[in-house]
Amino acid sequence: MSRNLLPVLALLCGTLFLFLGNGLQGLLLPVRGSQEGYSNEVLGLLGTTWASGFVIGCFVAPNVVRRIGHVRAFSGFLSLICLNVLLTGILVDQTAWLILRAITGFCTAGTSMIIESWLNERATPESRGTIFSFYISITLFGVVGGQLMVPFADISTPILFMVCGILYSIAALPTTLSKAASPQPLKRARLDLPGLFRNSPISFVGILLIGTANGAYGTLGAVFATRAGLDHSAVAAMVSITIFAGAIMQFPAGRLSDTMDRRHVLAGLSAASALAGLAVALLRPTDVYSIVILVAIYGAAANALYPIAVAHANDFAAPEDFVKVSGGLLLLYGIGTIIGPTLGGPVMSFAGPHALFAVTAVAHMLVTAYAIIRSRQRAPVPVEEREAYQTAPTSAGPLATPESLSLDPRAKNEATAEMKEAS
Template sequence: MLASYRPILSLLRGTAFLLAASGLHGLLLPLRGQVEGFSTASLGLMGTAWAGGFVTGCFFAPRLVRRAGHVRAFGAFAASGAIVALLTGLIIDEYVWILLRAFTGFTMAGAFMVIESWLNEKATNENRGTVFGLYMMVTYASIMGGQMIVAGGDVKSASLFMITGILFCLSLIPTAVSSASLPKPLQDVKLDVKGLYANSPVSAVACLLVGIANGAWGTLGAVYGARIGISTPEIALMMSLVVVAGAAMQLPAGRLSDKTDRRFVLAGAAFGAALVALLVFLFEPRSAVFVIVLTAAYGAFAYTLYSIAVAHANDHARAEDFVKVSGGLLLLYGFGTMIGPLLAAALMGWIRPEGLFLATAFAHLSLTAYTLLRISRRAPVPIENRDAFKTQPADRSLTPEALRLDPRRKAEADS
């Protein structure tokens, strides 16, 4: 049995290094930019550039992979990530960094699509749930591990940039020496906004608004921490605990949504995230302990929303449309992450660091209001006609290719 998982474990090792590099670089840049005196608008633009590059990569990377092959394409993507990481350590300029972040987003999308298609090829209907679960565990642990590396380093030195480059290079080794057969060519990604909205208006709007909130926090959360005066290790812990709290809350929130109208759970969690954000905005805590506790509570609510929205959309979709619907929602989420950093940066510059939470509260309150409106307009899907809830990481590390690995796709494959 272990032999059947050996090729998958090899790919997951490469994934771990790749995600650790991404988590480290994504936290390092705003902290170093804050030290260098970069404007809030520039720091926000870095997040927008990354998200724009990632979404663009989801559309165009499959063509590059089909032309060069999976191994060579992944090598090019990972090597490009290492080069960009080292360049950001050599050239300390906000405008150069914005450009390089867009390139990083593109290369990361391509690298993830290669690994996810490879994992999907190795998974069977019998072990698909296990493989998907392992991939989610590696995703969370590696991003957190990469972020916590920042706590042990000096953001003013070049060492953390070099470590990022090393991690990108390490991600090459497992795939380069793997004897696993190559997967099928990647499929092109398509986005049907009209069809997504017709299938589930709540889910389409939710994924866009959740992307706005999560994009704002993911890009500028570290900047908020630095500007209120908490230490770098405390910022790294804060950013990691937001993800941990969200991951821990997904299962109980999802199980609750299996037993009632998912839209009530969606509206309740969105309101909870808005309430915590408004508390931070109004009371302006400066104690590291209070900040970490409050942001963890925020993450527990905010990082459950995406999975519930996707589950609600798939309650309304046909089994054979799972990948198309979920992939389209993921792209809408990506477009939201392009908007969020710009909105939050404007409010942080205009008001104070807590303006970040005003931006997320706006998105979450809008989601709460729209969801409650739609509850009165459309009856819920009967419980017996729903698929069971599955957790998903609410960040930008998944591509539409990962959805072919989701165990809920079994119905599509068998139909």
């Protein structure tokens, strides 16, 4: 294993610091914004603008990299991210934060795509699975580690924003100082909505709704916890345990989906997510233990949905179309994360902070209903003809880019097809 990881160890270290910064900044902004008295609508828009910038970056960043090269583009994107987070700590103004957050989302897409293309270039057929697994794990632990830094300093001061800037600066070093040759140009993002729907209607609709629910919670979960009276340590613990519970749930849920109709698994997990969300929305718990337990159940079920929906879509797609289908669904998920916080903020202002989980519950109930309907309209792919489930980027962590899918061992079929066409 160490032999497989040594060639990309520096890149993986840079990835860790990049996502430590992302995790810290992603939790710090809504908590500090709540303290400053920003409305739920504005706090929701912090997630909307970031996700919008990220999705746009997936389309535009490859052109930037093609023009100026990987190293210059990576340095430029990270410099802008670092500048933005420092300005966020200085300019405590909601309009400035929204603009800076959109730019940060765009640049995050660019840096992530460049790192992923570098890892893909250095990966061999034997090491691809190991590198892919470590990459997903590092992004997950990076985000959680960043979130857990929030209680260690006074959020009313610029200290944590400065720490975040330091983390981003360290993230730049392994790549900018590397002597490795630049990889191939980044792949252009593709989004064929009619084709995605024809291939798998439940994956299309389900992933849009899953993105809506995850986007609402991912942006406004900390706002809910703050409004519910939790201190900063409890807020960080609640948000982090959601991610860990989702990561742990990947394996049993995935194995179950390998042995039965994946749509039934989607329906069951969505129903569990909806019930946990409704329990928070209707019972309105205020003590930290009840909130953390219910939110952990919610996170375990909700964060296991995305990779199962992707696996179901790929059951009906040609093996060589894995990157095209999965990349399109990834962008569709990103669109959902734009919708979620935009809806969640006004609902929380109208019905109280616990109503955030009413938004997620409605989305998950719709997934449950549609999964059941579709399971009666189309037969599943026989178990022996399916490709085995594998966890996917974005399953329990941050948004991923279409470039990350080239690292997935399941992309080997598409690479083989492209080589045959070229020859």
